[in-house]
Amino acid sequence: MECILAILPQYTPYVITLVALIFLVEQISYLKRKRFLPGPTLVLPFIGNAISLVTNPTKFWDNQSSLAKSTPLGISTNYIIGKFIVYIYSTELSHKVFANVRPDAFHLVGHPFGKKLFGEHNLIYMFGQDHKDLRRHIAPNFTSKALATYTWIQQRIILKHLKSWLQKADGKSIPLRILCRDMNLETSQTVFVGPYLSSEARDRFNVDYNYFNVGLMKLPIDLPGFAFRNARLAVQRLVDTLTVCAEESEKKMQNGDEPTCLIDFWMQENLRCKAKIAEKEGNGNDSDYLKGFNYDHKELGGHLFDFLFAAQDASTSSLLWVIALLDSHPHVLEKVRSEVARYWNPESDDELIAAEKLREMKFTEAVAREVVRIRAPATMVPHIANQDFPLTDNYVIPKGTIVFPSVFDSSFQGFTEPDRFDPDRFMEERQEDRLYKRNFLAFGAGAHQCVGQRYAINHLMLFIAMFSTLMDFKRDRVDGCDDIAYVPTIVPKDDCKVFLSQRGKRFPSLV
Template sequence: MESLRANFVSEYTPYLIALVALLLLLEQISYLKRKRFLPGPTLVLPFIGNAISLVTNPTRFWDAQSSLAKSTPLGISTNYVIGKFILYIYSTELSHKVFANVRPDAFHLVGHPFGKKLFGEHNLIYMFGQDHKDLRRRIAPNFTPKALATYTSIQQRIIVKHLKSWLQKADGKSIPLRILCRDMNLETSQTVFVGPYLGGEARDRFNIDYNFFNVGLMKLPIDLPGFAFRNARLAVERLVETLKLCAEESETKMQNGEEPTCLIDFWMQENLRERAEIAEKEGCDSEKVSSYSHRELGGHLFDFLFAAQDASTSSLVWAITFLDSHPQVLERVRGEVERYWNPESDEPIAAEQLREMKFTEAVAREVVRIRAPATMVPHIAGEDFALTENYVIPKGTIVFPSVFDSSFQGFIEPDRFDPDRFLEERQEARVYKKNFLAFGAGAHQCVGQRYAINHLMLFIAMFSTLIDFKRERVDGCDDIAYVPTIVPKDDCKAFLSDRCRRFPSLS
């Protein structure tokens, strides 16, 4: 028996080796056929491609892609990761061409290379056409001036609460602020989006699951027990189920005619109004009118939470970084805030006052421009697409329009942190609007961008007014790290102290 097995292995091993070699050769030929004349690696490892370098040092990987793309007239470069041909786009003009052609027969927005496996099919970014328009229309009431004013007071209470705890943690020593900003943002998002419906124990479980999700974002998509990606996917299912229960409670409250206190209330109020309107037209009971299920709403709430979480954390820590390195900007912010808000009044900054803080808003927008949190917005080519006269993107390609690179094109002295470019006098925000892609463009442009800017403005205003701070600077501390949004390499380590006589209660 052993002899037969040995003869079998001896006889067929060369054929198996030849077959594997043939498959690897065909994979290499396929890659080169799609790559054509574009810059990128000529030889790639079978199947995994350059996944190892992407995971171990994403900053270096994407910097290399950007440099290659920038070096060519087309502004494009290529690579190969986990069996996927990828295309990196440096050119703003070509990035807009991708954003403008999100449809079934062109590009599918994916947000994350393996997003569908992780987020599920419910996500707004995977929708097209009328379904997508309808959902955005129904989301719009969540971001009216009245809704944003409601959120503003919530945001400030949580910011003040966390700034107090930061001072206690600092106690004369420098502390890294990124995780603290992340925790503050998570509580802010939870409270703004689902308010009173996420209680103590449920919130603790929610935070644990969200951490599983965060870790899985940066790992290879191995959907097997024990791997971070599997943990993240299961965590998303639990998170959506929790948010589904919040939607159910909100519906009951809004049916009783109570005033909205959080985002899901505004959404549910509009949902009930629309159902009642349709029922009246059709002469039927509103309960029989088709609407989103509570689980669907839970899925969309999770999408909002993800969109508001890591990107916002990135902007907050970069705001601290740039305010520290530009003291003249910091003093102008403090001076402007003092004209509209006195912390000792124990009153929050009103929405009307926030709208008047033009320089603080300019600082917020400049932070987002110079350090766009989500540096790239991945899309998949649903069909072959003629990107230029000379190059057709093959079906199945993952395309990365670079929001980060666009932010450094067109603007005057783009490498310089200069908030004045966003003031009315300079007009750069209007003249170079097409290069400001931090919130996307086209039909899938971020629906909550006003909320995001408000949150960054409030943080800048309150942090600058209530805290004296100084970065602990070491070589490379401001280098970019991907986590997965971009942050300072040292996690924004700083000394903090109280600069006001009494913290506001904002009760």
């Protein structure tokens, strides 16, 4: 040991030289890709600015936005874990990225290290005919009939959780982020796979989803004991659980039962397509056009997880901002309560809001859309450049770059007084949703635009209607409580702490 220690100093200059060389090569590579765009001049080898991203993501992305906004092009740069990144403030350039998701341009990744978590065959990584076929096959899951079925499920679970929130509050303020997340997880589970999850399976599911959620915000260290590894393994278990649900649904739909959840509607369509394939093959006809609609249970389990991820955290973010924004805008809250009262009386025997009545609540829908606009849950939609791509006349995005179109920044472009919470902008008189449609990117654009956005808006509307009607609430305000925190979607910094009490004489019973 003493001999080794004696020799080591002889190699110190070589080690220092090697480290310096690595730093220099990586620095030159970064500056070559950065060119004239704003961004840090010096970056650490390999990790770049990953530490500042993980420790304070709000500050990190605010800085990227400010740098991009300060230039005519609306672009800024950085470097994270060996990856050169480009942040896009400009709405038009964001649309250019969304419109060019194809093998020789951009590939949607959803999360900088998402492929390691979600696997290669996730819906968001598909493009071309396979992606078109899958979206066509998903469509029956969001028909009016299907959405009406989900509406009853959503309301029962919302009521159940609101009642439990009142019990937890008991005169003191409570943070709602985890409570909203738990409510949404139960909603997603029940809407998507309904009766096929036992209580024991739900408990395991909740634990695994928490592992996944924690791992999303950690460095991608895929080693035992690290949160990222726990998240990756949890995803595999979650998909396995959902695969079993698909198998059980198929048995039920083969018996001719009515669909009661999303997987039933999907399996009903899957069985219909299988029958057509068998018929055409039996007649010797070409059935290739149908084969894109025939999925095995494992594939369906994976796609169900995609839905769960898309619905879960984004919805939690929006529900929290609903509460924060209604609390700070009492005139909007009163307009919501007045409208809901015309269509739903919780103290009557008609305990739930019918789907056709929900469609009549135009101001409540305007509030939901304005919440999503002013606080877009997923603020950015990461893509990766598969090839060098000419983004502008004088800047080519290098192959391998992770590109972050900012849907959050786009939401503040074009609209009248964009920083103001103003649901009336979405009403028929003003129609800003049509005038500035290109700037409303919270649900994406192009081929990968969110297929479940009507479901998401319905869920937000139901929560707004029920929470406003059944609850009196007041924020437990402190300085900075409405600042944005990333978890990974954006939420109020204080996790939305509120005082709650029951409003009205009667709380609807569950049905």
